Amino acid sequence: MARGESRKRKPGTPDYRKRFWAAVTAIVVAAGSIGVSHAGFTLPNQAQKQVQMAAAETEPAEQTAKKQVPNAAKQSLELEDAQGIQEADAAAVADQSELESDKTTASGFRSVDETVYATENLLNVRSGCGTEYEIVTQLNQGDSVQRVGIGDGWSEVLYKDKSCFIRSEYLTTTEPGSEEATVTAQGAEADAQGAPVSNGCIVAIDAGHQAKGNPDKEPVGPGSSTMKAKVASGTEGISTKLPEYELTLSVSKKLKRILEERGYQVVMIRESNDVNLSNAERAEIANKSGASIFVRIHGNSLDNTTVNGTLSMCQTASNPYNGGLHAASYSLSKKITDSVCAATGFKNRGVQETDSMSGINWCKIPVSIVEMGFMSNPEEDQKMARDDYQELIAGGIANGIDAYYQ
Numbered sequence: 001m002a003r004g005e006s007r008k009r010k011p012g013t014p015d016y017r018k019r020f021w022a023a024v025t026a027i028v029v030a031a032g033s034i035g036v037s038h039a040g041f042t043l044p045n046q047a048q049k050q051v052q053m054a055a056a057e058t059e060p061a062e063q064t065a066k067k068q069v070p071n072a073a074k075q076s077l078e079l080e081d082a083q084g085i086q087e088a089d090a091a092a093v094a095d096q097s098e099l100e101s102d103k104t105t106a107s108g109f110r111s112v113d114e115t116v117y118a119t120e121n122l123l124n125v126r127s128g129c130g131t132e133y134e135i136v137t138q139l140n141q142g143d144s145v146q147r148v149g150i151g152d153g154w155s156e157v158l159y160k161d162k163s164c165f166i167r168s169e170y171l172t173t174t175e176p177g178s179e180e181a182t183v184t185a186q187g188a189e190a191d192a193q194g195a196p197v198s199n200g201c202i203v204a205i206d207a208g209h210q211a212k213g214n215p216d217k218e219p220v221g222p223g224s225s226t227m228k229a230k231v232a233s234g235t236e237g238i239s240t241k242l243p244e245y246e247l248t249l250s251v252s253k254k255l256k257r258i259l260e261e262r263g264y265q266v267v268m269i270r271e272s273n274d275v276n277l278s279n280a281e282r283a284e285i286a287n288k289s290g291a292s293i294f295v296r297i298h299g300n301s302l303d304n305t306t307v308n309g310t311l312s313m314c315q316t317a318s319n320p321y322n323g324g325l326h327a328a329s330y331s332l333s334k335k336i337t338d339s340v341c342a343a344t345g346f347k348n349r350g351v352q353e354t355d356s357m358s359g360i361n362w363c364k365i366p367v368s369i370v371e372m373g374f375m376s377n378p379e380e381d382q383k384m385a386r387d388d389y390q391e392l393i394a395g396g397i398a399n400g401i402d403a404y405y406q
């Protein structure tokens with residue numbers, strides 16, 4: 001019995017409901033296995049894991065945990081995994097007692113019938129009570145739903161006459177705008193002093209490249225017959241010899257910290273150099289993460305060592321895959337470039353529009369490639385390798401993101 005399944009069973013549930021849930025579970029399981037493959041290729045295990053992690057991190061439960069304790073979300077995921085292993089071991093040696101405890105956790109849901117309101121924007125409504133279940137829809141703050149059950153940290157609600165599940169801590173029975181709600185909101189704001197208040201924006205960050213490039217080919221865009229290397233090995237500092245993949249990850253981690261301090265939720269496509277993720281796969285992870293923008297961090301290189309400065313890239317308005325995202329991507333790109341140059345004093349080389357980048361073409365959300373500076377220019381290479389300059393660059397990118405959302 002899947003743990004998730006046992007949780008949503010309620011005592012006294014009529015038989016037809018059991019059969020309904022068995023059918024829903026089968027559909028959700030089938031949908032889940034389809035969900036990781038797309039447009040003719042399947043994500044490698046690594047990517048699947050990251051998709052799952054990214055999805056889990058968009059869940060408001062982890063969002064709040066991260067606000068209060070850095071990495072708390074990750075820790076809780078790891079704890080859950082460890083618990084899973086322990087349970088499997090226990091089942092192997094004491095199958096009967098495992099069944100007993102399964103029965104105990106199954107009685108988690110208590111029937112209620114009340115109207116509840118979302119306390120956060122982009123609140124996930126899922127097909128089952130667990131972050132592994134499909135997101136059916138999202139609620140915004142103040143949206144109301146009918147709650148029919150409470151248990152195990154989750155509320156069972158009716159959405160379009162179907163049972164769905166929402167984390168209980170993001171629901172309130174207090175109607176928005178009432179006197180009581182105002183007092184509660186003020187209290188919450190006071191409690192949050194010192195800790196960042198969520199601004200409701202989710203940003204996906206991709207630290208460009210990885211320790212080893214992958215020359216295998218993939219379509220340059222969905223359905224395209226034009227093929228391109230999955231991920232290039234990147235460049236290195238002409239003077240420092242710092243690999244581009246290390247520079248991009250170092251700045252990306254700083255950017256993550258700064259954005260989180262400002263109330264953003266951040267989805268990192270990679271946090272290690274030892275990954276194998278193609279540019280299309282990175283875009284797909286961002287697409288599925290719940291993020292509203294995708295920022296790709298790179299270092300530039302040219303044969304001419306005198307060329308320096310910051311630029312960013314986005315698609316053209318006539319891009320066949322996502323030209324409709326051009327205006328937003330251009331705005332994001334321009335604001336980031338301007339802010340990085342203001343912060344670092346680097347030369348502003350503006351926004352380049354191109355439809356040759358797989359990681360842009362596969363994207364379904366506004367996207368920008370930030371070429372922070374030229375690693376082929378000795379002076380800029382040396383600056384970018386410094387911790388203080390990386391802080392300036394990351395702060396500049398964060399300022400650009402702030403400006404984009406304003």
Ligand SMILES: [Zn+2]
Pocket residue numbers: 208209234235244298299300
């Ligand atoms: Zn690059």
